[in-house]
Amino acid sequence: MAEPIRPIGRVIAGPQGSGVVAASTPRQGGGAIPLYQLGVGAIWRFLTTQPPSFWLVCIYLFLEYVRPQSIYQAIAFFPWSFWTIILCLAAFLVEGRLFDLRGPANWWLGVFTAIIVVSSVRAYSPSDSYANWSLWFSWILIYLLISNIVVTEKRFLIFILSFLLYNLKMSLFAVRSWAAIGFHFRDWGVYGAPGWFSNSGEFGIEMCVFVPIAVYFVAGMRPFWTRKKWLFFLAFPFTAVVGSVASSSRGALIGCGAVALWAVMKGRHKVRGLVIAVTLAALVILIIPDQQMKRFSTAGSDNTSQLRLTYWRHGLEMLRDNPLTGIGYFNWMTYYNNHYGKGQLPHNIFIQAASELGYPGLIVLLVLMGVTLVTNHRTRLLAAQLGPRGRFMYFMAHGLDGALIGFIASGFWVTVLYYPYMWINLALTVALHRSVRSSYREAYVAGVGLPNSRTSTGAFPASR
DSSP states (O other): OOOOOOOOSOEEEOGGGOEEEOOSSOOGGGSOHHHHTTOHHHHHHHHTTSOHHHHHHHHHHHHHHTOHHHHOGGGTTSOHHHHHHHHHHHHHHHTTOOOOOOSHHHHHHHHHHHHHHHHHHTOSSHHHHHHTHHHHHHHHHHHHHHHHHSOSHHHHHHHHHHHHHHHHHHHHHHHHHHHHTTTOOOTTOOOOSTTTTOSHHHHHHHHHHHHHHHHHHHHHHGGGSOHHHHHHHHHHHHHHHHHHHHTTOHHHHHHHHHHHHHHHHHSSOHHHHHHHHHHHHHHHHHHSOHHHHHHHHTTTTSHHHHHHHHHHHHHHHHHHHSTTTOSOTTOHHHHHHHHTOSOOOOSOHHHHHHHHHHHHHHHHHHHHHHHHHHHHHHHHHHHHHTGGGGHHHHHHHHHHHHHHHHHHHHHTTSOOTTSHHHHHHHHHHHHHHHHHHHHHHHHHHTTSSOOOSOOTTOSOOSOO
16 A cells, blocks of 8 residues: 655745645755755765765766776776676675665566567567667666665765766867867767767767756755855756757757757746747857758758658558567667668667567657656655755756656657666656655654645655
8 A cells, every 4th residue: 555645744835836745844955955065075974874886876877977998998998887787786785675666667667678578589680689688688777776776865966966967077078179179060060978978969969868957956956055156057057058059969959949948838937938948049049050050941851851751761661560569679770771771770769669669669668758757747746745855856856857858859860769868867767756755754754743634645656
């Protein structure tokens, strides 16, 4: 039976002006004010109290997004990311922990995994599928570790701060690289860290994910910071937008535009939000090189667009001929070259899922996206009941929604279904939900405002 949610204290005006239940003696940050101020000393003191599994999952994030092992040849001899994850798993188990597999996100991810397995067995070229199983199952393991380790408010704060800092490193590098060529246009754009983001298109998508998380991180943390620190953190979304322009990727700019439109529609002050969005759009247009603007004017008729339309049409033909299991997980290139001649990847995450995994794969992918949005909505419901203490988590749930919107809009033009964007975001979504549940229970056990009735929500959300 689901554990009931009970009100904590009195009803006040919460985030975005909605009536929410707040602690009768609110403690901003839940006693985490020094940590929320992001002082180096406070962060270090917190880290020294954390178990090895948390250290290792944070180290993994550094290795995945900064990739020093790919930058410096002297340390390139060892599979650092792989063994960090294995050590993290071992530490997690040694600490006496078990994976919490409850909740719709876990269930639907399991269904998606089963679809991949069946699709691989029935694939046009099963060997191509089996050769790439390690990629998918590594994402499953990484998802499980993040969603089961980063499960407190403070851990989530440090983990997401790390994520933002690593993305800032990439966006600053992009701005510097673009400035080095006089902010001119070049076809290959700029790029991020080696690995997932070494291509300008993939880097541009990461900036689309980075922007909303950075914006809502700043919004959630604003009351705890000085003006100087607040202005410093505004550089995060600013450099991300400039990095999107510098990437020369039309998909990245479309993704940023979709995030801005989503934020306006979601916000309470739509007119003010629209004015801000239009102003930012005008500034972006001013800094876009003329050659890049011309690429938008020829969209749909230029050679790149026509090739994409051809791949999408062929992908739909593959789905029509193989509706139940698709042509097979990671079988696009082999199947395409044998049936249509030499080509490229489908340049669309939905065509990729549909053609390779059939209708079941496409449907479950859409369900997973929906589960992400629903889970973040439930996180906001709980965070709002915590009043000031839940502010950071409330806004971060918005940021993760925006990251998904950015991925969907920009991923419509690139083949990135099995890149970090979707799966790290899903892990962060579940981790944040578990963090807010932990904070709620902590407040309840501490007796902050004795409960005397159930709220309209009735029970803890089923998602975990």
